[in-house]
Amino acid sequence: MRQLWGHYPRLQQRGRTVVLGRDGRMGQVLRTAWRLGLRATYPLWLIYLEVDGLLSHRLSIAHMKHDWNDRARRDARLFVALDAGQTDDQYRKSGEQQVADLIESRLDVLLPGIDPQDADVLELGCGTGRMTRPMSGLFRRVTALDISAEMVTRARESLRDHGNVSFVVGSGIDLTGLPDHAFDLVVSFLVFQHIPDKAIVRSYFKESARVLRSQSTFFFQVRMPLEQERHLLRRPKGTWIGALYRPDEVVADLSQAGLDVVESWGHGTSSLFVIARKGK
Ligand SMILES: C[S@@+](CC[C@H](N)C(=O)[O-])C[C@H]1O[C@@H](n2cnc3c(N)ncnc32)[C@H](O)[C@@H]1O
Incomplete structure (x- = not known):
């Protein structure tokens, strides 16, 4: 070769x-x-x-599916939360803590005028269901999607008693199979930072706008380059370190998708958190 x-x-x-x-x-x-x-x-x-063209995306997707299934089989929890040797309890608490810090503390911005118990939420990139579990206690329904069938199998098994959660093995590039205007909130954490192809992330922006109800919210995180990582702004290799973003790029791509930034934070760090709203 x-x-x-x-x-x-x-x-x-x-x-x-x-x-x-x-x-x-x-x-x-x-x-x-x-x-x-x-x-x-x-x-x-x-x-x-x-x-x-299309084949490049297909290869990126095949590559991601292959690698994430492999990671799930090897040690799903390690690759989800990067914490080797956590007890079940610690792993569960890490999900609860993140949902409390990121989501529960901002419900008024994420779901303005909506009772969380009436909200339908999509989690994009659910992994083993670490964050899905606490979200299922907050919201009426959680739909948890992941590119990896192996991750979804583990999440489904771990949340088998949670009747308000359903799982989808996604295509890896879009939200095919999910209806238009069906969700009050789409969330995605620690996912886009692993996607090597920005066209795929842009497709998820558009698809999130499609499945959101009008005036509803998309809350996600992308990876930004630290000062010493400027060279990584070139297209990355592999499916662990994904594409890196400049904040202005994210704003422009969201705007193309019909989403307006409401709030963002993390500037100057490696993670940019963005709350964006769909128009009418
Ligand atoms: C680091 S884990 C985070 C899981 C979960 N968000 C959490 O914080 O517990 C990243 C997840 O994103 C999924 N993922 C990677 N690329 C994806 C894609 N193109 N579409 C959907 N999910 C993807 C992986 O399979 C993996 O489960």
């Missing part, structure tokens, strides 16, 4: 024909395809032609 790559030094974009190595992306796509065994399904010339 390395040899093959070496035979195609930096090509240019010509019409629909693409591009090797503008930012190392071609190499990443080829390596991913190779690793996932997609070379049988997608011949290299096709990957080569479509690298900047």
Whole structure:
């Protein structure tokens, strides 16, 4: 593979024909395809032609599904909360604490004029259900979505007694299967920071706007580069460190999706928290 790559030094974009190595992306796509065994399904010339198009997203998605299923099988809790050796109790409390700090303390901003017990909430990237559990006590219904079937299996098992929670294994790029105007709040934490392709995050912004009722709220977190990480602003490799954002970029992408920023914080740190509202 390395040899093959070496035979195609930096090509240019010509019409629909693409591009090797503008930012190392071609190499990443080829390596991913190779690793996932997609070379049988997608011949290299096709990957080569479509690298900047749909296939690039499909490969990112296949890559994410593969890696998160693998992480769930190896040690789901470690990869969710990055805390090795936590007891069940500590892990549960970490979810409760985050829901209390991030969500419960801001219910008046997140659900203006709505009784939380009447609210339908979507959690995007639920993992093992660490935050889903306390949210199920706060809201009428929680729909918990994740790209990884292995994560969802663990979450479903752990919350089998919580009748107001339902689970969805998502496509990894959109909210297909969830109806328009169905939720009062969409939340997502520690998820976009792992997504390598900004087009996928932009798609989630648009999809969140689609499934939200008018005047409803999208509350999420993205990763920003620390001063010493400016070089990571290039497209990342892999599915652990995802794309990094500048706050103005987030505002612009949200606005494209029909969402206006109400509040944001974390500027100057590695995590930007954003509360955005859908228009009418
Ligand atoms: C670090 S865990 C956080 C889980 C949960 N939000 C929490 O804080 O407990 C990241 C989760 O995002 C999910 N994820 C990663 N990429 C995703 C994507 N493209 N669409 C939906 N979920 C994704 C992973 O499968 C994983 O369960």
